[in-house]
Amino acid sequence: MNPRTTRLLLVLSAFVAGLLLCFSVVLLVTDRGGAPIIAASSQVGGPFRLTDQNGKAITDADLKGHPFLVFFGFTHCPDVCPTSLFEISEIFDKLGSDADKVNALFITVDPERDTPAALKDYLSSFNPRVIGVGGDADALASVAKAYRVYYKKVPLKDGDYTMDHTAIVYLMDKNGRFVAPFSLKRRPEEAAADLRRYF
Numbered sequence: 001m002n003p004r005t006t007r008l009l010l011v012l013s014a015f016v017a018g019l020l021l022c023f024s025v026v027l028l029v030t031d032r033g034g035a036p037i038i039a040a041s042s043q044v045g046g047p048f049r050l051t052d053q054n055g056k057a058i059t060d061a062d063l064k065g066h067p068f069l070v071f072f073g074f075t076h077c078p079d080v081c082p083t084s085l086f087e088i089s090e091i092f093d094k095l096g097s098d099a100d101k102v103n104a105l106f107i108t109v110d111p112e113r114d115t116p117a118a119l120k121d122y123l124s125s126f127n128p129r130v131i132g133v134g135g136d137a138d139a140l141a142s143v144a145k146a147y148r149v150y151y152k153k154v155p156l157k158d159g160d161y162t163m164d165h166t167a168i169v170y171l172m173d174k175n176g177r178f179v180a181p182f183s184l185k186r187r188p189e190e191a192a193a194d195l196r197r198y199f
């Protein structure tokens with residue numbers, strides 16, 4: 001074999017070895033590396049059966065086919081919840097006729113006070129696309145757990161109480177899978193454009 005052929009063979013075998021290495025890396029990524037990512041997203045959200053502000057049953061199946069936002073709060077919330085609801089309403093306004101391609105769920109962490117009627121009354125100040133979601137304490141505890149949401153009743157001096165709660169807005173895709181936390185801290189046009197990517 002002349003030196004040139006030897007060199008060519010070396011280059012070729014290096015190339016083939018490289019290909020094999022790439023291939024095995026891809027296998028590793030899809031077999032193992034990929035799994036935790038999929039598991040991580042599927043660990044947020046999931047099936048639920050709750051009640052909307054009209055007293056009708058609402059389940060995860062009703063939301064299939066469109067992306068949706070989910071956040072947890074309560075109608076007596078002094079600032080975070082009304083601010084988020086206002087910002088989400090602005091995004092729906094910017095979506096215009098596409099607003100019906102997205103849903104937004106406001107799930108209460110205060111079943112004692114947030115009856116369907118209380119939710120309905122409270123949400124009348126915001127975009128009608130926002131769905132108020134309630135249910136019994138156990139059902140709400142389990143959906144909060146599914147979304148990794150923390151909430152806690154905090155007594156106030158006057159005998160009243162408030163609720164501490166996670167204020168993350170979750171973006172779920174049209175198959176009900178968690179995509180990412182959804183930022184409201186940007187112009188509503190930008191947030192609306194972001195949502196359109198998941199139609």
Ligand code: NI
Binds near residue numbers: 072077081082
């Ligand atoms: Ni709140």
